[in-house]
Amino acid sequence: MELQQMRYAVAVAEERSFTRAARRCHVVQSALSHQIKALERELGTALFARSSRRVEITAAGEAFLVAARESLAAADRAAADAASADGEIRGVLTLGMIPTVTAIDLPAALGALRRAHPAVRIRLRSGGSDEFMTAIGQGGMDVAVLGLPETAPPRGVRSRVLAREHLVAVMRADHPLAGRSLLDLEDLAEAAVIDFPAGAPGRAPSDLAFRAAGISREVAFEVMSPETMLALVRHGLGVVLLPPAVVPADEELRTIPVRDGPARVVHLAWSAFHVPPAARALLEILEVPDARS
Known part of the structure; x- marks a missing residue:
């Protein structure tokens, strides 16, 4: 064979x-x-x-x-x-990116890696944090950006916290709640909600926040892409909770903080067992000092 x-x-x-x-x-x-x-x-x-x-x-x-x-x-x-x-340094670097990467400038880091080590081939993979952690543990992925609830640290990988983000409510400028400067979760209980699919790590922070507050909600649209979520919002089809850096400046949209609302922690993750040279080079560019196998 x-x-x-x-x-x-x-x-x-x-x-x-x-x-x-x-x-x-x-x-x-x-x-x-x-x-x-x-x-x-x-x-x-x-x-x-x-x-x-x-x-x-x-x-x-x-x-x-x-x-x-x-x-x-x-x-x-x-x-x-x-x-x-x-x-x-050569070989293949497989990098996982969640749909909402805001805490790190990966294109700039990959550009620096490519200039320093042109023999490295780069594979970008999109998906969810759970599958990325599994892939890193199995050796099928080298580095990933994860977005997890505050109560769910990364499993089976080494990691560094990049940012803690409080999600904001995003709605159309003519939405009944758009004139408020601060919202409570209860204010969103009756709103048509747009969110990630059930079970997706990107949805977990919102589900946990509403559950902790004892508030039920109905998700009208389940979507994986933040761009599609915002397109639905622009058409007046609902409200979405997203990291503020994901939301572009747009007169059609309003972003409003949510008291006791969902938060997520963004992690950079890599193997706890073996860090290939290309992955180690990227982590050094990202200033992770202890990323050594």
């Missing part, structure tokens, strides 16, 4: 297409298909169910994929560590 075969299998699983996987791996489709079939013969089981229109991963393929990703990540780390021993 070869690492290249694993890379091909991971590409097919993620792309759900042999054609797209071949394009991604910069090989002709026939060569990729041949290697996948050879791998399946060696394993004695089918990794993919194929038809003329679609490709689906089998149960055996799902099990193989977990170990394959871990093996590829370990191989990448080994190559990067060997290169760094000679003074060159």
Whole structure:
């Protein structure tokens, strides 16, 4: 079994297409298909169910994929560590970003990293804090920005607090509450609410605040993107609670502080086990002094 075969299998699983996987791996489709079939013969089981229109991963393929990703990540780390021993930092840096990153200027930091170490390839991943912590613990991600409730510290990772943010209520300028200078949670109990999906870490601070106050609310719209949330607000469809730095200057919108409202803590997280050279270089740019494996 070869690492290249694993890379091909991971590409097919993620792309759900042999054609797209071949394009991604910069090989002709026939060569990729041949290697996948050879791998399946060696394993004695089918990794993919194929038809003329679609490709689906089998149960055996799902099990193989977990170990394959871990093996590829370990191989990448080994190559990067060997290169760094000679003074060159290269490899892949996988960075997770929650939808509302306001406490840190990541584009500037990545620009500095790229200028200092042009051989480093950067993969940006969007998603939620829980999946990022899991990915870091499993070796599939190097660094992530997390947004968590004050009562829920990061788990299974090393971390540094970047900021504590009190969320503000955002509404249209003609909303009945828009003339207030301060709101209570009770004021929002009857409002149409826009929030992250139930169970998402981005929603947890608001759910916890309302639960602690003994106030029930109905979430009318569940959305992952802050930009979409604000678009819904502009159309008069509800009120959203967001970090103030996320809200652009806009005459159509009003932001109002909320007494005893939700708050979140923004963390920078990295592996508690091994910090690859590229990740260590980024953490040094971000002035994290103790990010050493």
